[in-house]
Amino acid sequence: MDHSKEAADADVSAVAALDEPTRRRLYEHVVRQSEPVGRDDAAQALGLARQTAAFHLDRLADQGLLEAVYERRSGRTGPGAGRPAKLYRRSGRQISVSLPERRYELAGRLLAQAVEESDATGEPVRIVLHRKAGELGEQLGGQEAVGVTDLLERHGFEPRRDGEAIVLGNCPFHVLAREHTETVCGMNLHLLRGVLRGLGESGLEACLVPAPGRCCVRLQPAV
Structure with missing residues (x-):
């Protein structure tokens, strides 16, 4: 498969991922925030179970719509600081799907x-x-x-x-x-x-x- 076809297929797959209503709401919530969003915060904001929010956020990251980053929210470093939290923000990927194809x-x-x-x-x-x-x-x-x-x-x-x-x-x-x-x-x-x-x-x-x-x-x- 050539690179342009692979890119087009990936864009279609990414857009299709937003067809699921909960996933679409999570994506729109994350991109409206000025800072990366954690699973707990997203779940609370949208009234979802944490496990549900985590599942859909990871799917959005897998599709390249969101980017996962790791930060310590406490600001502490070194031993005892705890594991960094997994946060999500809009990815830098640009997605465009047009039928018929436009350039x-x-x-x-x-x-x-x-x-x-x-x-x-x-x-x-x-x-x-x-x-x-x-x-x-x-x-x-x-x-x-x-x-x-x-x-x-x-x-x-x-x-x-x-x-x-x-x-x-x-x-x-x-x-x-x-x-x-x-x-x-x-x-x-x-x-x-x-x-x-x-x-x-x-x-x-x-x-x-x-x-x-x-x-x-x-x-x-x-x-």
């Missing part, structure tokens, strides 16, 4: 890089954006020894064959593309052209072919 963070990073470089050099921002997108596409294509459809599937484009062409059933930048069509579709076009270069795929070319219900880019046999 707005990737778009935001490319757009920010383009604005910064344009501001520093005076080069038109759209030209910089297209270059940055192409460079990223080449990196994606060059670092994975897979076919074009497999790579596009991994990155959320939902490719499907249409004769010798490849139609992309999903746009990972859907909302942005709908509101800022020329900018985002141009970025996507150069990203996918870069992917083809990175893969060494000379038999296909990326073209703008807008159509309802799918990505604006289509991969067609190279002329």
Whole structure:
């Protein structure tokens, strides 16, 4: 299993863990606190048995939603200070699940890089954006020894064959593309052209072919 699929599965599993009502209440209680929360405090705050609170807190930690830390609440150290208490706080892990798959963070990073470089050099921002997108596409294509459809599937484009062409059933930048069509579709076009270069795929070319219900880019046999 590739790393992106493993990460997506882990995110889905973590979100699914919050479907249990008691676990969801415990998670929301912990993240609202300014300091790590102990099992006893959480149980008392939510009117739960300590064993129940401990079970769900540990499940949340196992899923990466919470992080367990150990501290001595008494402030005493050395012999006789007792065992450190197990406390819980929000983990630093960021979880995102979107169906269909969206990649707005990737778009935001490319757009920010383009604005910064344009501001520093005076080069038109759209030209910089297209270059940055192409460079990223080449990196994606060059670092994975897979076919074009497999790579596009991994990155959320939902490719499907249409004769010798490849139609992309999903746009990972859907909302942005709908509101800022020329900018985002141009970025996507150069990203996918870069992917083809990175893969060494000379038999296909990326073209703008807008159509309802799918990505604006289509991969067609190279002329």
